């Protein structure tokens with residue numbers, strides 16, 4: 536039996552969500568964000584439903600729900616509809632403890648539906664060619680009936696909140712998009728996350744928040760908006776314009792893991808600002824990556840994190856290049872140390888926007 540969906544405070548204009556991002560939205564980043572003050576809901580990076588079903592060793596790491604499982608949403612993509620429901624049926628029986636750090640064997644313990652997570656999300660938005668060519672991600676939006684069938688079968692097995700993350704489709708056609716969202720709702724999703732770009736659009740042009748606002752006003756189910764939120768003024772403007780059920784932030788969360796705390800602080804008092812110890816934050820992230828992620832993931836995850844985080848530094852391009860080319864995490868530490876020796880003024884920075 537499907538539990539009735541209760542938004543329970545997670546959905547309100549301005550609720551803060553972490554976006555699913557491959558190699559970025561992992562447990563170490565969530566812990567770092569939590570140390571700055573946390574957020575409302577955090578999506579995992581996408582995991583392949585097929586790989587979950589076949590027991591691939593890595594999917595457990597993509598879907599590690601720690602440190603606060605109750606605020607985590609698993610994101611899954613599928614190229615075949617039946618894999619989605621099989622994966623959700625499998626995840627439903629995950630132990631409450633989820634995955635222990637650093638690849639130790641699962642701890643067992645009582646089964647709590649889905650490892651204690653808040654919910655699951657179906658990826659209908661990923662536009663990476665290797666995913667869409669195989670029929671996954673945004674390719675589902677080209678065949679709405681098949682997408683609805685996938686949602687119905689997923690809904691039949693998953694008794695927690697279920698969302699779909701979508702783009703705008705292949706070309707501008709509001710009627711088609713609205714029908715797609717309605718069809719998803721009828722098939723059983725509880726809310727929809729909209730990254731308002733067309734399938735072939737990269738990040739160069741701004742996302743279409745006007746379309747998010749219209750969907751939020753007209754669809755009758757919670758719509759979460761996502762895309763290009765970098766500052767307090769971006770955030771405030773989008774909350775006011777859309778009154779959507781939440782705001783999801785992706786890249787800025789890697790660039791400034793304190794962004795959620797900064798936004799919350801400014802909501803309470805607009806003259807709020809934060810002084811951040813960039814050196815300590817960089818070291819802490821390396822420590823979290825080493826202690827929370829399996830060895831095979833550490834270097835790629837650290838490189839991807841620093842490719843955003845380095846934007847905080849005065850000589851961003853220089854240090855970014857050094858960090859993303861460092862052969863291991865200790866070499867990254869040495870690069871950071873050398874940089875801060877040269878540039879002691881970059882150790883701490885105040886952020887008010």
Ligand SMILES: Cc1cc2nc3c(=O)[nH]c(=O)nc-3n(C[C@H](O)[C@H](O)[C@H](O)COP(=O)(O)O)c2cc1C
Nearest residue numbers: 554555556557580581700730762763764784785786
């Ligand atoms: C490195 C990277 C990886 C991403 N991986 C995923 C993913 O696994 N699933 C997904 O739905 N979207 C993914 N996205 C898209 C983001 O979730 C988000 O929709 C997009 O970055 C726009 O939000 P932003 O402007 O706040 O970054 C990814 C984006 C980036 C930059």
